[in-house]
Amino acid sequence: MPHTPLFAASLMVLALATPAFGQTAPVITDxxxxxxxxxxxxxxxxxxxxxxxxxxxxxxxxxxxxxxxxxxxxxxxxxxxxxxxxxxxxxxxxxxxxxxxxxxxxxxVDQLRVGQGAALSWDGDIAVLTVNTMMGIDTIEQIDAAYDDISARDTAALIIDLRANRGGMFAFKPLVEHVLDAPLDIGVFVSQGWNAHMDRAPGPQDIVGLEPWTGWSIRDFWDSAQANDLTLARLNPDDVHYAGPVYVLISERTASAAEIAADALQASGRATLIGHRSAGQMLSQRVYDMPGGFQLYLPIADFYSLANGRIEGHGVIPDVDANAAEAMDTALELARQ
Structure with a gap:
């Protein structure tokens, strides 16, 4: 249906007391x-x-x-x-x-530090990397430092816990790249431009000759995603490489950029996903100023995994279905076999 503006008259807050002489009247949001x-x-x-x-x-x-x-x-x-x-x-x-x-x-946002975004612990010779958010340059630093430790030790297996990760930004990049054996095109971000003239989802044929986006900053990403019909995301192996078994824990709370991480790790063939289907909330949002000092965040790009299709509304399906509360035990059991 066509866009219909709101014609109703503005309702003002009438119960405010009249300001005393010399005071400034409060600003009332329309x-x-x-x-x-x-x-x-x-x-x-x-x-x-x-x-x-x-x-x-x-x-x-x-x-x-x-x-x-x-x-x-x-x-x-x-x-x-x-x-x-x-x-x-x-x-x-x-x-x-x-x-x-x-x-x-x-x-x-590009300079944000969140505190403790990722933490490494050990169960014997099994590394457990818990990543609570994909936000923060310090989360990226913590993931890199964790892989330094993992690679320096005789690590039998790696468990990546994303069960409570609601997403964020680009911390998924090092999380995946440290275990990759080869470059991996993980998916495309789909903009308004694509949907204006195409009535189908993008597929592998649409990325032929498409240069991957390499900016990895939120401003560059937002600008690229809106300027191009498709924005290809490619991950490359990191010099600090872990080659052993990888298990990834997901749940119905795993969302957004954490779903990209889980999907990419699964698509790479380097990881086994354990838990429940993820939230299916994978869109990319940008912020806009609104009247009254508000800011609106709205989705400017959809995401299609080249391995598994659209994640929004579908989620990422684990290889091993397990209750979220029991997923760690399942992973540890598999890692010890």
Whole structure:
């Protein structure tokens, strides 16, 4: 259906006390204008606007419009928006109220340090690398340091635990590259440009002659993904190489970039996946400034694994099905055989 702007009149917060003499009146967010801006921005930048011409999206848009008519403060609108999108027709839609604009957020994310993103432990001669997020340059450093240790020791097997990893950015790159034997094209990010003139999913024939993207920064990625119909992601073997058995633990909580990691490790033939089918929430989002100091995160690119197809809505299927709570025991048992 065609995009319909929100025509309802703005509902202002009426219960605010009149400011005393000399005080500045609080700024009141126009929530209807905010809802309209969200919908307009979604139509302008979503990786496939056809997905917005569906009953499912229409229901979300209507619910957000109703929320705009009743919200009395920013927190209520943000919480209500989050609840609506909890069961939305696609993932990676967030509304936040940051202390910086979208441009500053982009710069900040590329330099982000999260603290403890990855940690290495040992069960005898079996290495257990727990990766809790794909965010943070320090997570990348911790993964690299873990592989230094793994490669320096007589490691019988490696278990990579992604069961609680909700994704993030590019820490999946070293996580996979340290075990690769050869370069691996893992998949393509699909933009609005592709969906504007193609009515099918991309396949191996579409990447012939396509130069892989090598920027590995969030700004470069966002720009490349939106400028090109397809953005090819290729991983290359790292000089610090672990050649032994690899087991990867996944669960229904494993999402986004962690799903790329699990899929790539499985596709490489270097790892056995153990656990439950992953979340199926693999889209790439970009941030946009909204009225009232809000920032909208919306999906600008879909991802298709060259081995297994689309991950959004499907997830990554393990090789060995196991209860998430028991997956570690299963992996340790296999590693000791």
């Amino acid at each position: 929530y209807v204008a905010l809802a309209d801006a969200i919908d307009t921005t979604m139509h302008a930048h979503h990786y496939n606007p056809a997905e917005l011409d569906t009953p499912a999206y229409a229901a979300v848009e209507s619910a957000v419009r109703d929320l705009a008519e009743t919200a009395t403060n920013d927190e209520a609108f943000k919480d209500g928006f989050e609840a609506i999108w909890e069961t939305g027709p696609f993932s990676h839609v967030d509304l936040r109220h940051e202390d910086r604009n979208a441009e500053a957020i982009t710069d900040w």
